[in-house]
């Protein structure tokens with residue numbers, strides 16, 4: 001389905017549970033035997049409805065069916081489309097004698113209804129208007145080989161409406177990793193509950209728009225795990241208009257510590273972001289002895305080389321901090337503080353190699369927020385980037401536990417993890433944010449939220465949500481994704497924060 005390059009900006013409104021495979025399988029184990037009509041019948045009906053909503057009558061719907069229950073869903077959808085007067089064919093060349101249970105029955109019912117199963121896309125004599133990928137779902141057990149790999153490659157490059165059933169085939173539903181060839185959909189219709197792999201790493205590129213159909217099952221009767229996909233509703237209680245009778249002391253004083261020689265821009269960006277998203281006062285303590293005592297661009301920032309003796313409410317440590325002995329000394333001094341703390345960039349790199357600093361982070365009275373990108377996360381875990389990215393949720397949880405901190409593991413679908421095991425994925429943001437300085441802006445923004453009294457776990461979630469939504473707003477306005485600058489996301493975040501705070 002061709003999508004307009006620029007669409008009106010709408011932030012994701014509702015948060016929802018994200019279930020890992022073991023939680024989905026546990027629900028299936030209880031619900032499948034009880035369901036009448038069977039869940040596969042309901043799944044097939046939901047696929048047919050979605051196709052009908054997107055494809056004009058007359059267009060050929062081509063359904064790629066695999067050997068398991070994902071394929072079974074596809075066969076049910078194909079049968080129902082025929083029954084509704086639509087044109088549908090199945091492509092599926094597996095050994096049908098090895099199909100079992102409901103999936104085999106679904107195939108048989110499709111054939112008895114006069115349906116056609118073709119051995120491959122080359123047997124088609126017209127271009128399909130829709131491709132439905134029902135090859136593999138959550139049962140994917142290994143990288144996909146032939147003939148399915150070629151079908152996936154063929155299907156992904158069609159200019160048709162491309163719908164993935166449950167999960168794009170080849171995508172790991174838990175981690176968002178492509179295990180080999182992987183379908184690229186415009187939309188994914190996922191069943192029972194939403195799944196984390198659709199929203200992080202390769203998931204967003206492969207899944208397109210994610211739609212959830214609970215198949216009539218009340219998932220809340222089951223163990224939903226601890227994961228959420230973030231939506232604006234999660235923050236409604238804290239997005240309030242400001243009271244009139246306030247002063248700058250009401251909104252907190254953020255101290256940004258960083259800005260070593262040649263890296264002061266990082267600290268200025270963080271400081272500016274903190275001011276623009278509502279901190280009452282921001283002081284910048286830079287390690288560069290030659291730093292100007294004020295920023296001509298942002299004269300409202302207080303700049304110096306010293307840490308104020310008193311009056312600070314929140315610490316943001318790390319932007320442009322460098323790896324000097326002085327940087328280490330500042331960390332040793334600030335980590336034990338009882339103030340809310342955001343630790344980023346060089347602060348994290350230094351922490352990774354210093355057991356004493358690690359102990360002082362773990363012993364803090366208020367757990368800090370750590371904002372590693374995958375490379376920083378790998379250093380903190382003593383591993384490789386690839387190992388972090390193999391399971392971003394597990395990596396974020398491991399960091400949160402090991403360092404007793406709230407962790408924002410950045411990147412496509414940032415993962416937030418708390419020391420108590422709860423986690424979330426942020427759906428906002430776009431590749432325009434893959435540019436220098438974005439991390440510094442996020443740190444400043446987190447500092448501002450903490451200074452305005454946001455509880456630490458909620459700030460750790462709203463910071464990336466707001467920052468990503470700001471970048472998404474810029475794209476919707478035709479600015480980006482190519483060439484969005486970190487500074488531009490600051491002004492966009494300010495606008496959104498004001499809009500959301502008035503509406504709440």
Ligand SMILES: NC(=O)C1=CN([C@@H]2O[C@H](COP(=O)(O)OP(=O)(O)OC[C@H]3O[C@@H](n4cnc5c(N)ncnc54)[C@H](O)[C@@H]3O)[C@@H](O)[C@H]2O)[C@@H](O)CC1
Pocket residue numbers: 028032039040043066067068069070071073135136137138139140141142143144145165166167191
């Ligand atoms: N269990 C249920 O009753 C329900 C299942 N549903 C659907 O069923 C799917 C899960 O079904 P399954 O557990 O059968 O799993 P799949 O249909 O995802 O795949 C499993 C089958 O594919 C084979 N397989 C796995 N990886 C392969 C590879 N790389 N190459 C070749 N063969 C491979 C397995 O040996 C098995 O036969 C869900 O994603 C969803 O679409 C829905 O209908 C809802 C209810």
Ligand SMILES: Nc1ncnc2c1ncn2[C@@H]1O[C@H](COP(=O)(O)OP(=O)(O)O)[C@@H](O)[C@H]1O
Pocket residue numbers: 373409410411412413414428429430431432433434435436437438439440441442464467468
């Ligand atoms: N492709 C992307 N999709 C969504 N968000 C992204 C993407 N690339 C980067 N980001 C976000 O932009 C920010 C970049 O941070 P970071 O890598 O620390 O940048 P820097 O070190 O240049 O300041 C993070 O919040 C990250 O999640």
Ligand SMILES: [K+]
Pocket residue numbers: 070133134135136137164165166167168169
């Ligand atoms: K699929």
